[in-house]
Amino acid sequence: RTSWLYGIHGPNFVKTMISLAREGRPIRVVADQVGSPTWCRDLAEAILKLVSTDAFGIYHISGSGQCSWYSFAREILARAAPGVHVEPIWSEESGRLASRPAFSVLDTSRWVELSNSPLPDWRESLSRYLAMSS
Numbered sequence: 666r667t668s669w670l671y672g673i674h675g676p677n678f679v680k681t682m683i684s685l686a687r688e689g690r691p692i693r694v695v696a697d698q699v700g701s702p703t704w705c706r707d708l709a710e711a712i713l714k715l716v717s718t719d720a721f722g723i724y725h726i727s728g729s730g731q732c733s734w735y736s737f738a739r740e741i742l743a744r745a746a747p748g749v750h751v752e753p754i755w756s757e758e759s760g761r762l763a764s765r766p767a768f769s770v771l772d773t774s775r776w777v778e779l780s781n782s783p784l785p786d787w788r789e790s791l792s793r794y795l796a797m798s799s
Contacts, residue, residue: 668727668771669737672705673798679791682738686746696735696753700769701727704790711776711784720779725771728787740788744795 671677685692703726711726732740735753742749756765777783784790 666723666725666771667703667708668769669700669702670705670708671702671794673794674705678702678734678737679741679794682741683745686742686749691752692738692742692749693752693754693758694735694738695756695759695765696733697756698765698767698769699731699733701729701731701771702737702787702791703728703784704787704794706794707784707790711780714780715776718779722775724776724779725773726776726784727771727773728785728790729773729783730786730788731770732787737787740791741795744792745799 669678671679682692682694707728708726715724715726735751738751742751756767773783785793
């Protein structure tokens, strides 16, 4: 299992934030939901390691560290569109029909024990992703 994926292909939160900033649209992001952003490239490398072992079962693999969607948005825009304002909101204000858990950080200890290495910190991965995609 993984969480908060973003990558080169397809829509994702990082691309949405950058797009909203370029369009000059107001950016309002929930600040009361916490998780671990995960770059697809880091996840793919971890999966390759996992399938090369004899291990089986369910593994949680996600970027190291944690943040709120609001903090993630601020970090994205600080790097990709400095000066763009992000307004924090509560989940109830987001207008989403489906409720989301307030805390969705996964316990990756089983993966770390097997691989001897957690995925990089989400900030480091975001920097590498932005450098590749710009």
